[in-house]
Amino acid sequence: MPGTAVSYRLLTESDVDGNTAAFGLATQGIGSAVVLNGLFWLALLISIPLNGYNPYYGFAAILGVLLLSIFGGLVVLLTRGEKQADRLLNRLVSHIPFVKPQAVAALVKKVADRMKVLAENPQLLYRASIWAAANWLLDAGSLWVFLFAFGPTCPRSTCWWRTGWPTFWR
Secondary structure (H helix, E strand, O other): HHHHHHHHHHHHOOOOHHHHHHHHHHHHHHHHHHHHHHHHHHHHHHHHHHOOOOOHHHHHHHHHHHHHHHHHHHHHHHHHHHHHHHHHHHHOOOOOOOOOHHHHHHHHHHHHHHHHHHHHHHHHHHHHHHHHHHHHHHHHHHHHHHHHHHHHOOOOOOOOHHOOOOHHHH
């Protein structure tokens, strides 16, 4: 979260419109989550034949499919069913105090227009997906390097989950 705030501040200080900066950062976050979910599915496909099935895999897979379905539905609703999305949000927002339906409608219009621009540029989406995958894979690689260097376990005296919470946290 602090990284997003710093990114937003740096973008707006570089004369990027606040709405554009917020949309870009939100798109980056959602795209990164979609890529992470794709990597998770790939890891499942590799892990099940090698290590066998674990009931937690099924739960995580169903949750991932549900989240990706919601995301996909929102994208389709905003890019192809803009009027329906506008009506639906107008009905929902009209019941929320201090929120102006006109402002929400304008925001939905901007988001839908920007999503259409992204959808029209598959090369940009492809490059963004590759960089997002590289980001997650390099993070995982860094974790494995530290686990290899320090070992996956720690001495009993230094592991809080073995000795109990430190006294200053109680």
